[in-house]
Amino acid sequence: MALLIFILLLAFSAVTADEDAFIGVNIGTDLSDMPHPTQVVALLKAQNIRHVRLYDADRGMLVALANTGIQVIVSVPNDQILGIGQSNSTAANWVSRNIVAHYPATNITAICVGSDILTTLPNAAILLVNALKYIQSALVSSNLDRQVKVSTPLSSSLILDPFPPSQAFFNKTWNPILVPMLIFLQSTNSYLMLNVYPYYDYVQSDGAIPLDYALFKPLLPNQEAVDSNTLVHYTNVFDATVDAAYFAMAFLNFTNIPVIITETGWPSKGDSNEPDASLENANTYNSNLIRHVLNKTGTPKHPGMAVSTYIYELYNEDTKTGPLSEKNWGLFDANGDPVYILHLTGSGSVLANDTTNQTYCTAKDGSDPKMLQAALDWACGPGKVDCSALLQGKPCYEPDNVIAHATYAFDTYYHQMGKSPEACNFNGVAAITTTDPSHGTCVFPGSLGRNGTMVNITAPSMNSSSSDSSRYMINGSGVLMSILTVIRLVIWGVIFV
Numbered sequence: 202m203a204l205l206i207f208i209l210l211l212a213f214s215a216v217t218a219d220e221d222a223f224i225g226v227n228i229g230t231d232l233s234d235m236p237h238p239t240q241v242v243a244l245l246k247a248q249n250i251r252h253v254r255l256y257d258a259d260r261g262m263l264v265a266l267a268n269t270g271i272q273v274i275v276s277v278p279n280d281q282i283l284g285i286g287q288s289n290s291t292a293a294n295w296v297s298r299n300i301v302a303h304y305p306a307t308n309i310t311a312i313c314v315g316s317d318i319l320t321t322l323p324n325a326a327i328l329l330v331n332a333l334k335y336i337q338s339a340l341v342s343s344n345l346d347r348q349v350k351v352s353t354p355l356s357s358s359l360i361l362d363p364f365p366p367s368q369a370f371f372n373k374t375w376n377p378i379l380v381p382m383l384i385f386l387q388s389t390n391s392y393l394m395l396n397v398y399p400y401y402d403y404v405q406s407d408g409a410i411p412l413d414y415a416l417f418k419p420l421l422p423n424q425e426a427v428d429s430n431t432l433v434h435y436t437n438v439f440d441a442t443v444d445a446a447y448f449a450m451a452f453l454n455f456t457n458i459p460v461i462i463t464e465t466g467w468p469s470k471g472d473s474n475e476p477d478a479s480l481e482n483a484n485t486y487n488s489n490l491i492r493h494v495l496n497k498t499g500t501p502k503h504p505g506m507a508v509s510t511y512i513y514e515l516y517n518e519d520t521k522t523g524p525l526s527e528k529n530w531g532l533f534d535a536n537g538d539p540v541y542i543l544h545l546t547g548s549g550s551v552l553a554n555d556t557t558n559q560t561y562c563t564a565k566d567g568s569d570p571k572m573l574q575a576a577l578d579w580a581c582g583p584g585k586v587d588c589s590a591l592l593q594g595k596p597c598y599e600p601d602n603v604i605a606h607a608t609y610a611f612d613t614y615y616h617q618m619g620k621s622p623e624a625c626n627f628n629g630v631a632a633i634t635t636t637d638p639s640h641g642t643c644v645f646p647g648s649l650g651r652n653g654t655m656v657n658i659t660a661p662s663m664n665s666s667s668s669d670s671s672r673y674m675i676n677g678s679g680v681l682m683s684i685l686t687v688i689r690l691v692i693w694g695v696i697f698v
Contacts, residue, residue, distance in 0.1 A: 223494075224512065226245075228515045228516070229515070230518075231519075231520045233519050240537065242266055244537045252271070252272045253274070254276070254511050258276065258300075267306040268306055274309075275299060275309055276313040277312065277315055277332065282315045282318060282325045285332045286335070287331070289339075296339035300312070300343070309349055312352075313353060316354045317356045317396060319355065319378065352386060354395065357398070359372050359379075360442070364435075366428055366435075366441055366442075367428050370448075386455075386458050391458075395462055395463065398466075400466075402415065414426065416437075416486050417437045417439065420436050439493070444500045468529045469531075471529070472524050475525065475526045480540070488544050516532075539637075560635055561645060562615035562631050562632070563636075564630060569630070572629075581610055585617075591609060591610070596642040615633075
């Protein structure tokens with residue numbers, strides 16, 4: 202066994218990528234108000250996104266992407282696989298209409314022939330390799346086979362026993378399809394496209410996979426997963442899955458096909474039974490992923506080797522079916538507003554402004570509402586926070602609840618006090634976070650707004666009356682402070698000051 206592992210590792214060393222690792226994004230279109238292609242491209246440019254994957258070959262998008270230099274993967278939709286897999290001429294017409302008509306003005310670099318065909322459309326699987334070959338043949342006829350790669354994204358669920366990676370293998374049921382597919386990829390110098398979702402691995406593991414391990418968070422040595430055959434330590438699900446794919450290919454005697462990740466990400470919102478689909482986790486996963494890929498970390502068995510990756514996805518897709526999490530994988534909403542601000546120090550300029558040093562003070566979930574209300578009253582009174590934005594009809598009035606209003610007041614006070622950690626305590630009901638709590642037109646102090654401009658605030662003078670708490674509608678009630686509240690403010694003033 203040890204000798205076999207050693208031979209495989211030597212073989213892996215020959216696997217190289219054509220270029221440095223990059224981060225791209227998938228662009229889904231299941232939105233009730235899908236932005237115009239020119240708006241999509243404007244967002245890509247503003248965020249310095251240089252690699253995109255389309256789920257079709259939409260003419261409007263391909264025209265909008267022309268002369269931008271953005272590298273584009275186009276796709277043959279799953280519902281066209283049967284037709285293309287049965288007809289060389291249908292494949293030739295598809296390539297002529299969707300590739301030749303746009304290249305080289307639009308920098309098309311690859312074609313995804315379907316996606317997750319083996320797991321989502323098994324009746325078309327028997328024609329998948331034919332479809333790959335017919336598309337490739339059409340590219341050869343057009344002298345574009347060296348410029349445009351052909352492959353098909355596979356679900357990582359096809360890899361059985363993915364841990365330890367050294368023992369991983371593909372579901373043998375699909376070997377009659379996978380073996381000729383891998384022969385095709387090898388002969389055309391293409392790559393294995395893999396969709397990797399640590400979120401689902403974590404959720405479906407029933408606690409076997411720690412959340413920190415799924416999110417790329419730092420682990421203590423005794424928390425790392427160890428491959429019992431190679432004694433290699435794994436610190437995240439992503440790397441373990443990529444290495445498992447290499448071992449699974451090697452099990453079928455393919456050792457020189459590189460892997461790219463065509464889909465990965467984390468949902469930012471879920472139903473009540475999806476507590477780990479959250480803004481904080483989505484931000485953590487994607488921020489850590491981007492750093493991991495762009496720092497050329499590679500995987501434990503391929504250190505320094507590029508694992509280029511496409512994040513799923515650019516926009517939240519509100520018309521997707523299924524649980525709430527299915528609609529909330531996007532980095533942006535339909536207006537181009539970020540769902541959250543990634544914290545990306547040291548990762549270049551891709552995907553937004555560097556906000557690692559940008560922190561906010563928010564109300565803790567689960568805090569006693571009475572404690573929150575008292576802290577809110579103090580911030581808007583003796584704390585001299587201008588809470589006028591919380592008045593009915595003002596930008597931050599909604600949602601009209603004590604947690605949301607307290608978060609605005611806490612964060613404003615925190616920034617007035619120079620972001621001192623001591624200024625974000627409020628008797629234990631507040632915490633510092635890197636996730637921007639801004640929403641809609643309610644832009645919090647220190648937030649990077651839609652135009653990328655920092656929203657600054659100035660601490661009022663100690664004799665200022667502009668933040669008089671009598672102007673604030675406490676928790677939306679519109680009632681002036683009672684004598685009891687005034688007494689409470691005096692007591693909390695002793696605590697906070």
